[in-house]
Amino acid sequence: MRKVLALYVPAATVVGYIFLFAPLIVLVVYAFNAGRSTVVWEGFSLAWFTEALRDRSLRAGLQVSVIVAIASAALATVIGASAALAVVKRPFAGKSLFSTLVIAPLVLPEIVLAVGLLVATVWTGIPLGYGTLIAGHVLVSIPFSFLIVRAAASGLDPRLDEAAADLGANGSQAFLRVTLPLLAPAILSAFLLCAVISFDNFVISTFVSGVGSTPLPIQIYAMLKTGLTPKINALGAMLIAVNVIVILVVMGRYLKTIRKQS
Amino acid sequence: MKNWRSLLTSVSLIAFASGASAAELNIYAWSGEVPQEIVDDFAKETGITVTFDTYDSNETMMAKLSAGASGYDLIEPSQYTVQVLAKQGLLQELDHAKIPNLGNLGAPFKEVSYDPGQKWSVPYIWGTTGFAYNEDCVKTPPTSWKVLWDPQYEGRIYMLDNMLAAYIAGLQVNGFKAGTTTPAEIEKATQSLIEQKKVLGGYNSTNFGDLVASGEACIVQGWNGNIAQVMATNPKVKYVVPDEGGSMWIDGFAIPKSAKNVEEAYRFIDYIMRPEVAAKAANLSKSATVIDKAKALLPKEVVENTAIYPPEDKLMKADFILDVGDATKLYQDGWTKVKTAQ
Amino acid sequence: MTAARRGNLMTLALLAPSLLSAVLLLVIPILIVIAFSFAEQDTYGGARFGFTLTSYRELFQTIYLPIFTNSLQLAAVSTIVCLLVGYPIAYFIALRAGRYAGLLLALLLIPFWIDFIVRMSAWMVLLGRGGTINSALLGLGLIEQPIRMIGTYPAVLVGMLYAFLPTTVLPIHAALNGLDKRLLEAADDLGATPLQSFWRVTFPLSLPGVMAAILFVFVPAMGVYAIPVLLGGGKSIILGNLIVQLFLDFRNIPLGAAVSVVLLAISSVIIVCYMRVLRSVEEART
Structure with missing residues (x-):
């Protein structure tokens, strides 16, 4: 019995990671398939990558997704970070209620949020499009930027502010020269995480995308109708490559900052 | 406000x-x-x-x-x-x-x-609404909606995840016209669709063409355009406008x-x-x-x-669905019953 | 301007963006949803404001009840599966992985950098009749006929596990990571078996993480809709599908709003319970 349990932890970990990566490996391998099938191997080819790059609707979807991801991540990071700074650094009444309100979109079922936004546009007559899409993505991203920056900010030594004040810095100087640089890595990771969340969003986008603002996930979903071809695999493989590069760059910078600090 | x-x-x-x-x-x-x-x-x-x-x-x-x-x-x-x-x-x-x-x-x-x-x-x-089958799996060419109820293909039949389309099959298999507004006929069709659930693999109006082409499904209900696109690369897929009429x-x-x-x-x-x-x-x-x-x-x-x-003779028999007006509610309630049935 | 006043203004400036976005994007939309749930429906998909309980009365008819039980059941089973797989992973990363912990955590998140639909389509390929798993099993001679996996309940659970595994691991890992390792050593010294020290020391201390994981899986799981459609064949309908169907297919805004309000209410009850339990756990500890 004890042996079984001792084995359970590493075994579950190994199985868990295989589970996470098996689909990705299969996905990437078949992106190079010469045939039309995503299951039967018919030889090596790069044709599907050119196909995916040439596909107008995928390109349009990618463009929408990138614009929306950058815009919504920037907004969500500013909003979440300022909320986090207020909670960590400032005394005010109703702090826990405020935190709950900010984190709420994280725990509420996304579909309810999506419905709320759609119904709000019906009621106000606001046109569906980039605006509603970005607003929706900002809503679901804020909790993440808030939590990341809050964790980093509460780890800062409060004496740093005092030291800055002793050296004659006023509030905004202390913020710009001391707090902000120290929080920069956290703010950057918050931005990236928010961008990923936006890029991946499906539920909110289904409800609030409008004229010319169909993001990539919705385009891919529509593509399923004409059949799964390795084109989707090729697209997935390219997204993985871009993401891995971004992660490596960010991690590299992050490690450098840590090394400098220590 | x-x-x-x-x-x-x-x-x-x-x-x-x-x-x-x-x-x-x-x-x-x-x-x-x-x-x-x-x-x-x-x-x-x-x-x-x-x-x-x-x-x-x-x-x-x-x-x-x-x-x-x-x-x-x-x-x-x-x-x-x-x-x-x-x-x-x-x-x-x-x-x-x-x-x-x-x-x-x-x-x-x-x-x-x-x-x-x-x-x-x-x-x-x-175009038309009918069904498609994969020759690898269905040996005798079917001509009737009844094949979508055939227990022989249990788990490998897919219906369109679309209320009006599903009711075309549900109504015509009982000999009624698609797009009827008669409550009793809609009710009968609802029963047939509930009964059908036992043999279904699922409801799908997204990648049904792919399901039948890959052999995941033997038979799928579908719109001819999407099926014709799949048929262009997979000759084993065949499209049928059923004898009961289908719809145009x-x-x-x-x-x-x-x-x-x-x-x-x-x-x-x-x-x-x-x-x-x-x-x-x-x-x-x-x-x-x-x-x-x-x-x-x-x-x-x-x-x-x-x-x-x-063929012309098939088209003559196809139903043409018009707005069902107040009967919409009957279809919607029926469809919800179908979707929630165990 | 006094320093105190300036401080207050600063606080306000920091709070304003999040308050504004919460009110505009969360509070007002939810109030509108609640208002629409009492509105009247006309045949052609319009809604007139008013106060009628028609939608709620319709909702509590017997045909809708299975949808609620299906959803709660799927959410519960998914949460259990996620915990069974996620807890040991979190435990391994926090207590056994040593210097590879950071790498393992990063790896955990990589699949989530790829589009959700692409991930699900990868599973559709793996689980299909002619898919990788069936081909492998056939090749090994373990089965004679391909097994049907798409369109079954286990396939839906696979999709749910895939979607929610990181959300399970991260909070549990955070709780275990903060654990004072000397406690475990002390338990060892006192002659506790590994199992005893796990049940008496590690597990109770990881409970806040486990509860957070339950919250982060159970509540969103009640509202999913693409996974059951793509992997489960769309045969059994759950709350997420129902809401999509009512809003986008039936254009019945009042009834869709009523379902959303009920889902919101269930979620809120769970969240409040979570906060109560968390507080009592924290109080018990101090």
């Missing part, structure tokens, strides 16, 4: 207003029915900037159209949807003088029951009342009715054109493909 509303609207307009620019056209069409190439050709010829979005059910399109100001200038509703949208007052009356190519319409499409006098819409393509549909173009680029919308309608353009569109989307002169330009394998142009 009113003040709030206008405040919110103005805030959003300030925040999200996009700069005015040259001629634009926002098209919202069925996925897979208006080829991207046609849109590109049109944009190149006219210099109009076209935004092209797609949907995969009439209902989704209607939901987006009634939510806020949709911003679309041209939509592609199916026949019963034209009726619903017209009754809701969401469409503009068409000015036929602006569509010189209207005369190119084939005889059967000059006068359609759902839109007398082509007041609200112009037909674009037509017409998708056409209409201009929403809220459209801002009306002139451009007319230009597109007129453009796509040119015989050579209509032929190219039909060939690429694997669907049947409503323009007679275009049919003459199509390659033989398209005209002779029975999945695209079913």
Whole structure:
């Protein structure tokens, strides 16, 4: 019995990671398939990558997704970070209620949020499009930027502010020269995480995308109708490559900052 | 409340207003029915900037159209949807003088029951709702909806995840007409669809073509256009308009009342009715054109493909679904019962 | 301007963006949803404001009840599966992985950098009749006929596990990571078996993380809709599908709003319970 349990932890970990990566490996391998099938191997080819790059609707979807991801991540990071700074650094009444309100979109079922936004546009007559899409993505991203920056900010030594004040810095100087640089890595990771969340969003986008603002996930979903071809695999493989590069760059910078600090 | 509303609207307009620019056209069409190439050709010829979005059910399109100001200038509703949208007052009356190519319409499409006098819409393509099977799995060619109830294929039958489409099979298998408004007939069809659930693999209106082509499914209910696209690369897939009739549909173009680029919308309608353009569109989307002169330009394998142009006698028997009015509620309740049945 | 006033203004400036976005994007939309749930429906998909309980009365008819039980059941089973797989992973990363912990955490998140639909389509390929798993099993001679996996309940659970595994691991890992390792050593010294020290020391201390994981999986799981459609064949309908169907297919805004309000209410009750329990755990500890 004890042996079984001792084995359970590493075994579950190994199985868990295989589970996470098996689909990705299969996905990437078949992106190079010469045939039309995503299951039967018919030889090596790069044709599907050119196909995916040439596909107008995928390109349009990618463009929408990138614009929306950058815009919504920037907004969500500013909003979440300022909320986090207020909670960590400032005394005010109703702090826990405020935190709950900010984190709420994280725990509420996304579909309810999506419905709320759609119904709000019906009621106000606001046109569906980039605006509603970005607003929706900002809503679901804020909790993440808030939590990341809050964790980093509460780890800062409060004496740093005092030291800055002793050296004659006023509030905004202390913020710009001391707090902000120290929080920069956290703010950057918050931005990236928010961008990923936006890029991946499906539920909110289904409800609030409008004229010319169909993001990539919705385009891919529509593509399923004409059949799964390795084109989707090729697209997935390219997204993985871009993401891995971004992660490596960010991690590299992050490690450098840590090394400098220590 | 009113003040709030206008405040919110103005805030959003300030925040999200996009700069005015040259001629634009926002098209919202069925996925897979208006080829991207046609849109590109049109944009190149006219210099109009076209935004092209797609949907995969009439209902989704209607939901987006009634939510806020949709911003679309041209939509592609199916026949019963034209009726619903017209009754809701969401469409503009068409000015036929602006569509010189209207005369190119084939005889059967000059006068359609759902839109007398082509007041609200112009037909674009037509097709049928039937089923497709994979020869690897189904050895004797089926001809009746009954095969979708056959326990032999348990777990490998898929129905369209679409209320009206599912009821075509549910009603016709009982000998009723699709699109009926008789409560007892709808109720009987509901029972049949519930019974069918035991043998179903599922409901799918997204990748049904892929399911039957890969052999995941033996038989899928489907629209002919999507199936014909799959058949082009997989000869084992066959399409059937069932003996009970199946149904015929017409998708056409209409201009929403809220459209801002009306002139451009007319230009597109007129453009796509040119015989050579209509032929190219039909060939690429694997669907049947409503323009007679275009049919003459199509390659033989398209005209002779029975999945695209079913035999005349089959078409005579096909039902044509119109807006069911108040019976909609009966269908919706029935469909919910079907979907929740264990 | 006094320093105190300036401080207050600063606080306000920091709070304003999040308050504004919460009110505009969360509070007002939810109030509108609640208002619409009492509105009247007309045949052609319009809704007139008013006060009628028609939608709620319709909702509590017997045909809708299975949808609620299906959803709660799927959410519960998914949460259990996620915990069974996620807890040991979190435990391994926090207590056994040593210097590879950071790498393992980063790897955990990589699949989530790829589009959700692409991930699900990868599973559709793996689980299909002619898919990788069936081909492998056939090749090994373990089965004679391909097994049907798409369109079954286990396939839905696979999709749910795939979607929610990181959300399970991260909070549990955070709780275990903060654990004072000397406690475990002390338990060892006192002669506790590994199992005893796990049940008496490690597990109770990881409970806040486990509860957070339950919250982050159970509540969103009640509202999913693409997974059951793509992997489960769309045969059994759950709350997420129902809401999509009512809003986008039936254009019945009042009834769709009513379902959303009920889902919101269930979620809120769970969240409040979570906060109560968390507080009592924290109080018990101090």
